[in-house]
Amino acid sequence: MDKKMKEILDHAIYGTPEIKPEERALFLTTFRERIHVALTKSQVIKAGTYDEVINVMKTKRNLKLFLNGNLSYSIYSNYIQQANANGVPFTIVTPTTNTPFGLVLADGTDAVSRQSFVIEDDWYIQDTEEN
Template sequence: MVGKKIDDVLKEGLYGKKELKPEERKRFLGTFRERVEGALTISQVQEPDIYPEVKEWIRKPGVRLLLNGKIDYSHISKYVRLANDQNISYTIIQNHEAETDIGLVVAHKHAVDKEMIWASKKKPASTEQKKKKNGLFSNIFK
């Protein structure tokens, strides 16, 4: 038993501490899938408008916002402002070794095992698009 303990210490020294589900944690910006309330892909975060699902997710008690640090700050700043407005803690994750398609995660500190965590792929309508759709004379003909 003593020999096994020394062996474990040596392995930890050589290879680093054992991690639970390291691939999952790399993909979900440092958290487990079972803790995720919702997530956006990098391309969704880079869109000009805030997804309405994110506003719903951050209203849940005890959540935190994780943002992919590989995305230019000009794209994630709108979510940082949203977190500040709602008094939600956020972290910008700078993991240069991990490759992930996820740009934003809203996560709990405990498991919630939510089945559907993805925001709709449909791009939210921006205010500019709404103005163009309604047209200049839309108020006259209502």
């Protein structure tokens, strides 16, 4: 059987192959290269909001906010209010694997040239040491 025919049959039987499934599971369905800023679950649970997240929402366009659905709505409602105020669509994702991330703010379609997208505070260190 020729290669093209095998690919067509495999797609019909198994579905379209997913690109970087481990990365997408870790970052709440988005790709690392699209992330502007990401917060761990403890950082999201902490009272208030991170200015870094709000500043990106105010200054960048074509964003999408991904929130960890394993957290309570009341914990991330401040971020949803800010996203609505700044015209940033959001998606609540229920992870199927363990992830330390509670919030990911990413570009909707393009890669972002950024070395680090995490905020390394005590909460971040606590979450990354647990995983």
